[in-house]
Ligand code: CTP
């Protein structure tokens with residue numbers, strides 16, 4: 589989205605709810621889905637839409653600074669057209685707070701739930717186009733696929749004709765002046781902006797919604813979002829590389845084994861580059877970042893840790909993200925040590941630790957580069973993981 593100083597479009601992203609039904613300690617918009625907050629994922633979709641827009645994030649008063657940091661990180665240089673304001677006790681008051689922050693030039697407003705974290709930008713574009721061409725309120729709608737019954741307690745009264753029903757999503761778009769007037773006139777709480785707009789006499793039409801724009805409400809929805817973000821086959825690969833200089837003064841640990849007659853490797857922990865590369869490959873496959881961001885190179889509790897500790901904790905993270913390890917392959921590029929004699933020993937040890945096949949190979953670098961010149965050792969690993977659920 590290009591930067592403009594006075595956009596005609598505004599998108600209000602409401603993120604001020606507490607997420608009672610999700611049941612997490614932090615407000616819902618700040619819960620992570622595969623390593624990125626719901627708010628951040630939603631804003632990526634918003635910023636990837638076509639038309640330049642003023643973006644107003646409505647956040648809980650307790651989280652204004654965090655929301656601002658997230659918004660600026662996503663928007664980069666476009667953050668000029670972005671502001672963060674505090675929301676209210678109901679969604680409706682939160683939207684009203686967003687409306688109060690709009691620039692004078694804005695003639696079209698979209699209101700969007702942050703909780704619809706995976707909304708495709710194309711849906712935003714579709715709603716904007718429809719508001720401009722119709723001059724009415726516009727909401728995304730999808731057909732109802734379940735049979736719907738009217739009930740009184742446990743008793744079924746009748747089957748409702750579902751062809752007359754749709755379920756609706758956000759973003760919901762409106763001509764700005766009419767939406768402002770509708771909010772000013774609102775006498776009751778409405779469950780969405782279109783209801784409030786209709787109550788004030790406004791006309792609302794539908795455009796086709798998107799399955800991916802579903803709202804994350806319950807823990808099950810969060811799981812669904814995580815699964816949608818995984819590849820559809822449930823199989824993922826990752827890559828990891830680690831390089832360490834030789835250090836004559838340190839013991840050599842490589843592949844979880846002690847090498848008595850070899851110079852050691854410099855670095856945090858025991859310098860076991862082979863295991864570090866495997867950890868990075870596993871984290872990479874699960875979309876969980878890397879060793880540095882997960883364990884921190886300055887974390888003192890790991891300063892002298894054996895690298896198996898990282899491997900175990902990495903495995904727990906991957907498992908926690910819902911994956912099982914398929915296999916791991918790792919290649920060492922180094923003049924020393926010569927792996928041939930102990931290759932099977934390393935494979936056996938690491939296969940036991942990971943509970944999945946690990947294959948190890950080695951090569952030299954033909955005298956070139958840091959490993960060729962004998963300055964250090966490099967390990968390159970790939971990992972394949974599968975969704976365990
Ligand atoms: N919202 C808001 N201000 C409120 C309540 C809700 O900005 N006072 C926002 C939420 O952050 C969310 C969207 O409105 O992005 C849709 O609301 P909902 O899914 O109901 O979120 P919560 O109210 O946070 O969740 P719950 O109802 O489970 O508490």
Ligand code: MG
Pocket residue numbers: 605
């Ligand atoms: Mg709510």
